[in-house]
Amino acid sequence: MQSYTPPLREMRFVIEEVLQAPAAWAAMPAHADLDIDTAAAVLEEAGRFASGLLAPLNAVGDRQGCRLADDGRVHTPEGFADAYRAFVQGGWPALACAPEHGGQGLPMLLDAAVGEMWAAANHGWTMYPGLLHGAYDCLRHHADPALQALYLPKVASGEWLATMHLTEPQAGSDLGLLRSRAEPAGMGLGGLPGLPAYRLHGVKQFISGAAHDLADNTVHLVLARLPDAPAGSRGLSLFLAPQRLPDGSHNPVRCTGLEHKMGLHGSATCAVALEGALGWLVGQPHRGLQAMFVMMNAARLHVGLQGLGHLEQAQRHAWAYARERVQGRGRPIAEHPAMRRLLWTLRADAEAGRVLAYETAMLLDTAHHGADADQRAEAEGQASLLTPVVKAGLTALGHHGADAALQVWGGTGYTRDAGIEQTVRDSRVAMLYEGTNEIQALDLLQRKVLGDQGAAFGRRLAAIQARAEAAPAGLAGEAAAVRHAVQAARAALEALAPQAEDTDRVGAAADDFLAGSTRLLLADAALRIAQAAAPGAAEDPWRAERLAAARWGLLRGAPEAVFAFGRVSSPVALPA
Amino acid sequence: MQSYTPPLREMRFVIEEVLQAPAAWAAMPAHADLDIDTAAAVLEEAGRFASGLLAPLNAVGDRQGCRLADDGRVHTPEGFADAYRAFVQGGWPALACAPEHGGQGLPMLLDAAVGEMWAAANHGWTMYPGLLHGAYDCLRHHADPALQALYLPKVASGEWLATMHLTEPQAGSDLGLLRSRAEPAGMGLGGLPGLPAYRLHGVKQFISGAAHDLADNTVHLVLARLPDAPAGSRGLSLFLAPQRLPDGSHNPVRCTGLEHKMGLHGSATCAVALEGALGWLVGQPHRGLQAMFVMMNAARLHVGLQGLGHLEQAQRHAWAYARERVQGRGRPIAEHPAMRRLLWTLRADAEAGRVLAYETAMLLDTAHHGADADQRAEAEGQASLLTPVVKAGLTALGHHGADAALQVWGGTGYTRDAGIEQTVRDSRVAMLYEGTNEIQALDLLQRKVLGDQGAAFGRRLAAIQARAEAAPAGLAGEAAAVRHAVQAARAALEALAPQAEDTDRVGAAADDFLAGSTRLLLADAALRIAQAAAPGAAEDPWRAERLAAARWGLLRGAPEAVFAFGRVSSPVALPA
Known part of the structure; x- marks a missing residue:
């Protein structure tokens, strides 16, 4: 069974030295009181929770799985509910919620770091509270005050859980095909006076945590169509349908089956029948997707953090095993x-990936709390640009990294005793949900990059280039490799720009563009790590290790960016 | 549940048109009577067996797995034993065995094609008869005539199964660490007069099919040390220890546990205790590895064919699903x-991989039955060069291809209903057994390439280049891409040659060299496919599809070879 050792020093190093978050906090009224020692203490406490309570349940969750009882109740694996109670008591759901709703008001950056920990220690369990913060944000921005008063504090505290009902059997990547309907049902139903209620009908699929035994109520956020809705994704409205209604009665949001999955057995993936369930509109009619986007974007960052957590677990355990196992002339493998070669690659990717994910979270903090409007808008744009890279890039690294790490164990890795095979299986799903990685690639290239004619991406490239040009002489080779990759990215953009309206050309280039962007952004992150780690590396083996991993990862990875962008610039013609 | 459709036309095309095997058969006395229609009829019959009997048991095997009963017997999944009986009755084990031992004497090339089918239809089941042919070859070349008389016909017919006992808990990649011992026990024991018997003691791990309910005897081939054995891998001897002794008594080769694996649940992976089991020496004392190498090399080719089978299954089902599933503006995905892009890549890799694997099998036929000694020696050397590429390259493609194909199903792919997730799990093990892919990479570079100063590899490069130079004008771009990759391979060899004795340099380069070689050999295979498919492609959509896949795969893949060889030539320094 695999333990979890939180990489506390590595996390603090990224937050304090690479991203220099404390200086940014000082400039934000909302976080001006926060200092690095307080932040580190929060992470230490979270690490204790993750290693002490969550990690021991990871293999249990995989082996027991969830069970749908005849009465329609879902039983989660042993210990999951107790751990969740401790999670709520510890105040973890409210970490980044606003103090006026009972939250601790800490930055998303810290929320991201603890998110990495939860996922690394026990991805399956993490799925239950995983949507709390997104639901909180969604309700906070879009729900009627009467709904907010009832649900916001319970969601912020985690006393009640939250789910997101998007997918239907015929509608996976294409939400425009959703068929669930919402019919006006009148005022004052279900114990909620003053708001028009709706009856929801339909069938949902792949709904994580739609039923469980962790909390005594669940806030279902459901996409459905009003009677007068236009076809397609612009005709979707968002509804809040609590499992237990305000009047205490049971709402017919019914789990009709659990999926048998490759992994993530601890997480209940439910088929759901909406059998006239009562719900209330959240946001404007037909604007459900906009209201849910807040939630989906938060979810995408968190899925990226799952990838990071898997990669971190895989690299840490692979290193430990490789140091202890002796094969071949008496040497540890x-x-x-x-x-x-493999071990250093895994470490380099995990450490650069952490910078990229945390930076995205930090941009969200600036977007919310930055001192001036321009700064906030730019941070929001950059976060939105990086989100698909974090989601797709880090989940691919997490899964492929864990899969590669398995080789370190040899045949033992293929058995459940080593634990790594569970990481391989669990990590696979993250490349699929919240939009498959192919959808993320299209989102990145079509919407985020070409949508503004490359402006936001161009500013990111300029910043990367400026950092490379300012790099110290000791990192000249690394800086040159980064500049070369920036050049390749610009060439790819130039090649694409005249064909931006050709959806086949853009669609065929999207995956290569994503691969190039991921490697370029990781190379930039590695250069920043190397710069931060270099001073004192001669005396401190820990710093020397960060520096070595960053250099190795950058010098191997930047040429991969050049290669991938080259494929965008000079594509091979897809067969007809 | 996934069905299996044997790619009969694709297989015949490779055998007849790409590799032009019938002309080669005509020149071999052993196969001079064989014609392509007979060969095709054998494949058709095998395809019927694979799709009719094996494929329906594939998901059954995964879900039921194997069970070790209290009495030490292993129960395989429902239907496995019946399918095996039908397999023996059909004469399939004896396909490539010599007529004098009851075999059909067909070429290894056909054995490879049916091997692809078995593995594609049901990898777990295939593990039971998987070592029969290797054991047959091993006994035929190394066993005492008395042992041959007793065991060769039963192994050739498949009436008895065969296993290979190498790994021990402390000895995985490093067989020099094996501890199992063999003690002289006297003459005439166990009902076999005239041969000195030995008592075997030790603990073996990861022994596929050491116990099962498919046949009423198992021929265990066991590596162990004689009392006077030197340390290391040169001190290992090979023993034949039948589960049921010639005198009918039970031999204490005891299955003490089954591994809980990521996949391949239908295959019993046994921990084995040798508790004084009786065995007889096969080959010379202390030369057990040499005797077993025959078996391991045959096994490596077959493992490569498993990778090919997985890739073929993944690509075929992904294409079928993608044509039927509609998402996004009413278009099939x-x-x-x-x-x-993904679908064509999978198809291209499967089709070029088939050429590479079948060519290796065909080289074995020439090595055994070629008209003159030089030709036989060269074929043996080339087969030995290609074997690690087939094993490691195709198993990596099989697993990574299946893993990539899963994206086509979206979330459904992560559930067991689609079947692809089983392919992902089952295919993973092939990168580990019969020597991990890292061991294959070292075998390729250190032994097969640098071992003769690049001579055999150089002849392969020259042949590839000659084919590229002779390519028709319509494939000029493809031919240029191949020549470019050959150049990169030569440059890598030149860079390595002066450092051939530096094991760290060679070890660090081995995986990149393997990746480059795989992509180069696949590009060469694709060029041959394209040349064979081009005539008539304008009229025949099936030929046009082969041509299109080959061009796409080659133009995408050859630059990957250049990239990988470039890393060999100009390596990034590994951190100390």
Whole structure:
């Protein structure tokens, strides 16, 4: 069974030295009181929770799975409910919620770091509270005050859980095909006076945590169509349908089955029948997707953090095993060059990936709390640009990294004893949900990059180039590799720009563009790590290790960015 | 549940038109009577067996798994034993065995094609008869005539199964660490007069099919040390220890546990205790590895064919699903460029991989039955060069291809209903057994390429280049891409040659060299496919599809070879 050791020093290093978050906090009224020691103490406490309560339940969750009883109740694995109670008591759901709703008002950056921990320690369990913060944000911005008063504090505290009902059997990537309907049902139903209620009908699929035994109520956020809705995704409205209605009665949001999945057995993936369930509109009619986008964007960042957590777990355990297992002339396998190559790559990717994910969270903090409007708008644009890269890039690294790490164990890795095979299976789903990675690639290229004719992406490239030009002489080779990759990215953009309206050309280029962007952004992150780690590396083996991993990852990875962008610039023609 | 449709036309095309095997058969006395229609009829019959009997048991095997009963017997999944009986009755084990031992004497090339079918239809089941042919070859070349008389016909017919006992808990990749011992026990024991018997003691791990309910005897081939054995891998001897001794008594080769694996649940992976089991020496004392190498090399080719089978299954089902599933503006997802890109890549890799694997099998036929000694020696050397590429390259493609294909199903792919997630799990093990892919990479570079100063590899490069130079004008771009990759391979060899004795340098380069070699050999295979498919492609959509896939795969893949060889030539320094 795999333990979890929170990478506390690595996290603090990224927050304090690479991203220099404390200086940014000082400039935000909402976070001006926060200092790095307080932040580190929060992470230490979270690490204790993750390693002490969540990690021991990870293999349990995989082996027991969830069970749908005849009465329609879902039983989660042993210990999951107790851990969730402790989670609520510890105040973890409210970490980044506003103090006026009972939250602690801490930055999204810290929420991201603890999100990495939860996912690394126990991805399956993490799915239950995973949507709380997104639901909180969604209700806070879009719900009627009467709904807010009833649900916001319960969601902020985690006393009640939250779910998101999008997918239907015929509508996966294409939400425009959703068929669930909402019919006006009158005022004052279900114990909520003053608001028009709706009856929801339909069938939903792949709904994580739609039923469970962790909390005594669940706030279902459901996409459905009003009677007068136009076809397509612009005709979707968002409804809040609590499992237990304000008058205490049971709402017919019924789990009709659990999926048998490759992994993530601890998480209940439900088929759901909406059998006239009562719900209330959240946001404007037909504007449900806009209201849900807040939630989906938060979810995408968190899915990226799951990928990061998997990669971190895989690299840490692979290193530990490789140092202890002796094969071949009495040497631990960590000394064999083929293994070292793999181990250093995993470490480099995990550490650069952390910078990228945390930076995105930090941009969200600036977007919310930045001192001036321009700064806030730019941060929001950059966060929105980076989100698909974090989601798709880090989930691919998490899964492929865990899959590659399995080789370190040899045949033992293929058995459940080593634990790594569970990481491989669990991590696979993150490349699929909240929009498959192919959808993320299209979102990045079509919407985020070409949508403003490359302006936001161009500013990111300029910042990367400026950092490379300012790099110290000791990192000249690394800086040159980054500049070369920036050049390749610009060339790819130039090649694409005249064909931006050709959806086949853009669609065929999207995955390569995403691969190039991921490698470029990781190379930039590695350069920043190297710069931050270099001073004192001669005396401190820990800093020397960060520096070595960053250099290795950058010098291997930047040429991969050049290669991928080259494919965008000079594509091979897809067969007809 | 996934069905299996044997790619009969694709297989015949490779055998007849790409590899032009019938002309080669005509020149071999052993196969001079074989014609392509007979060969095709064998494949058709095998395809019927694979799709009719094996494929329906694939999901059953995954879900039921194997069970170790209290009495030490292993129960395989429902239907496995019946299918095996039908397999023996059909004469399938004896396909490539010599007529004098009851075999059909067909070429290894056909054995490879049916091997692809078995693995594609049901990898777990295939593990039971998987070592029969290797054991047959091993006994035929190394066993005492008395042992041959007793065991060769039963192994050739498949009436008895065969296993290979190498791994021990402390000895995975490093067989030199094996501890199992063999003690002289006297003459005439166990009902076999005239041969000295030995008592085997030790603990073995990861022994596929050491116990089962498919046949009433199992021929265990066991590596162990004689009392006077030197340390290391040169001190290992090979023993034949039948589960049921010639005198009918039970031999204490005991299955003490089954592994809980990520996949391949239908295959019993046993922990084994050798508790004084009786065995007889096969081959010379202390030369057990040499005797077993025959078996391991055959096994490696077959593992590569498993990778090919997985890739073929993944691509075929992904295409079928993508054509039927509609998402986004009413189009089947097979029309979306990101999906087309993936689908064509999977198809291209499967088709070029088939050429590479079948060519290796055909080289074995020439090595055994070629008209003159030089030709036989060269074929053996080339087969030995290609074997690690087939094993490691195709198993990586099989697993990564299946893993990539899963994206086509979206969330459904993560559930067991679609079947692809089983392919992902089952295919993973092939990167580990019969020597991990890292061991294959070292075998390729250190032994097969640098071992003769690049001579055999150089001859392969020259042949590839000659084919590219002779390519028709219509494939000029493809031919240029291949030549470019050959150049990169030569440059990598030149860069390595002066450092051939530096095991760290060679070890760190091995995986990149393997990746480059795989992509180069697949590009060469694709060029041959394209040349064979081009005539008549204008009239025949099936030929046009082969041509299109080959061009796409080659033009995408050859630059990957250049990239990988470039990393060999100009390596990034591994951190200390």
